[in-house]
Amino acid sequence: MSDPTATTIGILGAGKVGTGVARQAIKAGYRVLIAASGDPKKIDLIVSVMAPGAIAVSAQDAMELSDLVVLSVPLHKFRTLDPAALAGKHVLDTMNYWRDTNGDMPELAEARSSSEMVLAHLPQARLAKSLNHIGYHELELDAREAGAADRRALAVASDDAETRALVLDFVEHLGFDAVDAGPLAQGAAFEPDTPIFTGSYNEARLQGELLAHAAAAQAELSPTH
Numbered sequence: 612m613s614d615p616t617a618t619t620i621g622i623l624g625a626g627k628v629g630t631g632v633a634r635q636a637i638k639a640g641y642r643v644l645i646a647a648s649g650d651p652k653k654i655d656l657i658v659s660v661m662a663p664g665a666i667a668v669s670a671q672d673a674m675e676l677s678d679l680v681v682l683s684v685p686l687h688k689f690r691t692l693d694p695a696a697l698a699g700k701h702v703l704d705t706m707n708y709w710r711d712t713n714g715d716m717p718e719l720a721e722a723r724s725s726s727e728m729v730l731a732h733l734p735q736a737r738l739a740k741s742l743n744h745i746g747y748h749e750l751e752l753d754a755r756e757a758g759a760a761d762r763r764a765l766a767v768a769s770d771d772a773e774t775r776a777l778v779l780d781f782v783e784h785l786g787f788d789a790v791d792a793g794p795l796a797q798g799a800a801f802e803p804d805t806p807i808f809t810g811s812y813n814e815a816r817l818q819g820e821l822l823a824h825a826a827a828a829q830a831e832l833s834p835t836h
């Protein structure tokens with residue numbers, strides 16, 4: 612595989628997903644900066660155990676010093692993300708909406724995908740959605756070398772062509788076949804309660820599911836009677 616397009620990954624969230632992504636990214640050769648919401652000293656120990664090689668930093672540094680910023684915080688915390696610091700940055704949204712954890716979020720009614728709600732808060736970020744439809748433990752378990760017969764596929768949606776290409780490349784380097792799902796709104800195809808979210812797919816089957824979702828969404832927009 613060619614060298615990664617992004618070299619430094621900044622991860623916001625040092626929980627299950629943040630440290631899982633960090634671990635895989637370190638293995639793939641990226642420089643990884645990781646932050647929680649407070650003093651980086653508070654996560655030094657957890658980072659050294661869960662993602663050895665990653666560097667605990669402030670959220671500000673994780674955003675400022677990286678080529679790609681990964682959002683892995685609870686969705687209801689999205690308003691704590693700094694729009695100014697993320698303006699112009701390539702950003703990967705891995706977050707999902709769970710009513711029990713996140714509570715009622717009326718803003719979601721306006722959005723086809725939760726990532727559109729996140730984008731409304733971060734209007735100048737160059738946002739993509741991916742890695743939300745894989746369990747944090749599967750990031751390691753299911754990762755395979757390119758070309759492996761049982762390599763799992765993951766979808767990437769974005770309205771920004773350059774960001775989409777960067778994230779497709781990142782997902783490939785993490786050990787998955789990355790499938791272009793089209794625009795950010797198409798991220799709805801792989802949110803909780805969809806077949807893609809609850810299943811595990813190879814590239815051809817994932818493409819089929821994405822097409823089926825797009826066709827169903829189109830039919831809903833233009834009913835025949």
Ligand SMILES: NC(=O)c1ccc[n+]([C@@H]2O[C@H](COP(=O)([O-])OP(=O)(O)OC[C@H]3O[C@@H](n4cnc5c(N)ncnc54)[C@H](OP(=O)(O)O)[C@@H]3O)[C@@H](O)[C@H]2O)c1
Pocket residue numbers: 623624625626627628629646647648649670682683684685686688691692705706707708742743744745746747748
């Ligand atoms: N669990 C899974 O298998 C899975 C899979 C795919 C996607 N997801 C999604 O990924 C997201 C993270 O899930 P998780 O299970 O990793 O959550 P988690 O274990 O609860 O970790 C959340 C992390 O976010 C940090 N955080 C909160 N606000 C922040 C901010 N403004 N800046 C930087 N860090 C901040 C928290 O730090 P503090 O303690 O300092 O607040 C904590 O380190 C969720 O949206 C979830 O739906 C989860």
